[in-house]
Amino acid sequence: MKLKIILVSFIVLSFCKVWSQQIVLESPNKKNVVALYAADSNNKGEWYLKISYQKDKNACEIIPKINLGLSRSDQDFSKELYFLKASKPKMIKEHYTLPFGKKEVRDNEANEVVVSFENPSKAKLNLIIRAYNDGITFRYEFPEKKGSYTMKDEFTSYQIPNKSMRWLEKWNTANEGLYAESSEDKIVQQEWCYPGLFNSIDKSCWYLLHEADLDKNYCGTKLSNTQDLNTYKLTFPDPKDGRGTGESKPIISLPWQSPWRVISIGSLADIVESTLVEDVSTPTRFKTTDWIKPGKVSWNYWSSNHGTKDYKIVCDFTDLAVSMNWPYTLLDWEWDGMTNGGNLEDALKYIHSKGIKPLMWYNSGGDHTWVSSTPKNRMLTHENRVEEFTKLKKLGVAGVKIDFFESEKQNMIQYYLDILEDAAQFEMMVYFHGCIVPRGWSRTYPNLMTYEAVRGAEWYNNGPEFSVTAPEHNTILPFTRNVVGAMDYTPVTFTNSQFPHHTSYGHELALSVIFESPLQHLADRPEGYYELPDEAKSFLKEVPTAWDNTKLIDGYPGKEVTMARQKEGAWYIGGISSSEREEKTKKIKLDFLKEGISYRAVIIADGKHDKDFNSQVMVVDKTSTIEVKLLRRGGFVVSLNPVQK
Template sequence: ANEGLYSVMNDDNTQQSWGYPALFDSPDNDCWYLIHEADVDRNYCGSKLSNTDDKSFYKITFPYPKDGNGLGESAPTINLPWKSPWRVVIMGTLSDIVESTLIHDVSPPSVIKNTDWIKPGLVSWNYWSSNHGTKDYKIVCDFADLAASMGWPYTLIDWEWDAMSNGGNLDDAIKYIHSLGVKPLIWYNSGGPHTGVRSTPRDRMLTHENRVEEFTKLKKMGVAGVKVDFFESEKQDMIRYYLDILDDAAQFEMMVYFHGCIVPRGWERTYPNLMTLEAVRGAEWYNNGPDLTTTAPEHNTILPFTRNVVGPMDYTPVTFTNSQYPHITSFGHELALSVVFESGLQHLADRPEGYYGLPDAARTFLKEVPAAWDDTKLLDGYPGRDLIIARRKGAQWYIGGISSERFERTKNLNFNFLPDNKKYKLTLIADGKHDKDFSTQYKVVDKSSTLSIKLLRRGGFAAVLKPLD
């Protein structure tokens, strides 16, 4: 499912298989290389890198035979005429890597002519705080209320919705969600013999006939999109399955996102209804064990240089309360993740009281922060240490900064990325006196301005720049 932590190699002695994307640097750190692949179509499989034969030589290898419960062939069957997927190497500075759109650029253009119905946005999500919450109609309604209160366009009805009770069923929940002006998204198990996960509903996406029947019902119910989970393979048969889902969903103007899945291969350009993919160790791992508690600060600063470069990433960020295992990142760090991580459907994972209890500035920030961007600039950072990133939507800029370090730091923020002769109102929401506190500043800045920002250990900050007329 591509949900491991990124391994840092400090020598040349590690020999194993490596998932994409892979980030390399030159000995003097003057040049970086991000290796990936794009435009994987029905005539191929997903591949990976391996240096098991020679520690200094990385070759392309096919999926393991055991993947997908051992179903499907590891090696693809190629029909002529044939072209290989793009083998992509993004080279340059860290800014060149983070700001690159090369994976998108080499992928085929959209096969969907009218895309007006495809709308990115923020999503409320109950799984992180209540793993079986969708069984409970009242919990589903609470998260619909959260989306309405925050002005988020969507709420996700996650797994086990076919067992919903405690006051209502799926039909009741969808009616209630629509009454608030919110649009429902809904979960499916990809099903079939390729996965041993029995969570329901399953087997409703397996065939073209299944999908047409299900999408017809969902369209009538006013469902905006589907989350399809547990693929467990990157063999050719599963690549075809992914693309078949996207094709059929587009016919019903249905947005899609994949979980337990492949790392993006540029499909979101060809199928702009593909809003996001998981393929990351995200916040749900605070449910799965204690490891993310200690690894998240560093992990979060690696992802913008690696996984999120190659496509949208459904990390499900921005949590201020705790799930089954706690987080040790500061509130400023968590708020910043709404900008640091890019996802066309950005699921904010906390329980309602986690957002209702925020001070006005932070809550307003989360009401307004976009889920899709027009431009991205890396302002500072190094993988595993820290990051400051700026993203633009229209005329407004949003900035997110995070640190993994175990001591307080002061970072200098330079605004030289702004246009000439233009002033902006800055709202800066940074770490406060302790890790569950914020400090908010309001300033007028322009291209010549600089600002010193104090970050607590494992801290962070978020900011928005709005042009002054």
């Protein structure tokens, strides 16, 4: 157990005992270190954490100060905290499985200590700290058994060295902005979305700031450096969010624990491959999960914004799912106004006759959204949901997409989780859109299949900007947004919607591997897939949406990324570049393959121009290296299947 507790005491003239307190906690692999300090030399006052990273026997201080504390409606828990005790060190060791995500089988271990404080009125506050091999987490706890209070503020804030590179997205309620890179004089003061990515000054490690295990007893927070350029404080929702509905300050009931404050730490590979956000979240109570089925989805909105109003278009996308061996098709908004040869019941009958499972869209409804698109309000209350889910179950609908939440206030967090609980009673999968960034809920509610919360391919419909920014944006998301949970970017489009692509066909194909989402909505029109070469078409039929393992091969945010994902004995590799000027030749070592097994490698890379592919097949093994050429804004995929002897 790698826990050091250092207590130093001395006697002052008044013969009162004063303690200078320091607690140091190391991860099991000794790489991640968190230390607790008092802001002055006595045992009563403000406290803060310091985070360090150990690499090659050299310690790097990555976050010099994390301010701590809370303010409740009845009293303060920040300025005059008296140290009471630190618990005996405890090993956290978990093994669990999820039916989707970066990896099916999850193992994690951490060292934990609970530090107990009291304020001048003797009210108690605990700080629970864990050091994992892939990061540091901490949360607050009020251990008293009863009481209800408004939380006035949370003082958690991260002091980030000015020279540290950072990738952050300007705050917006839908979490659909672009990440911007900055440091020193380029740093902007404003509110920011989760997660935030940072690189240490000496470049030795990376870290990602996020939160996890958010429940009904709190609100979502965001990062803000409006008060201090290099200090990112956790901030409650704006009162104006959700059209002013709901309270911005949460009401808590004791006993209470805050969400985990999560700092993923390590190499870029450590960040990308981490499952820490789900590891610290509450385990599911679901008795069975065999009804939860990841898979690819045909989706008509991108190519025809009102496509679900047209029965014939719905049938065309059902036929696409059949042709591509995809299990699902989504009926997006306005399905209640379907015409042109059939209505909803006719469409569902046709979909089922083809062996495809339907998913259906809903407006979240209520006064929190200005969007009037229908069907609206059918998910708004428990009674509404029970009535609707009862109908959907009889109609053979497998899941729902619910849109336009527009707030992370406590009332909206409660709404999200109420939906998931009610849906589970009907074995109904859920997809949130226009929504919160993942907070680990998929571990607690594994019927939560995916979230939007990203500027995805839908933005090709919104203006010319995304044509230019998408190539770089796509290479940032694997290191930021998609690290913390499923991300339905609605990728892999070859034709154009309202505004054109600048990415190559190889780049688009690679997004099926690069972006992780258990329900992967492939957004192009049917002819966009029917006209592909056989190799690319076969790849999109076969590539999974849930994985046994994930590996970052190489990459850098904003420049390029190459990832490998495993499903059973097969591996799939995807690589993309954002370069506007240079073509690239990449050499990919296959040393992650299993020893003594040969694999049939199908390589589909950029061809002579951005709408062309160059495909080849070869036999490889663990000692092999594959060489591929990428055009500007290009990409490639590789499938690796064991050769049967």
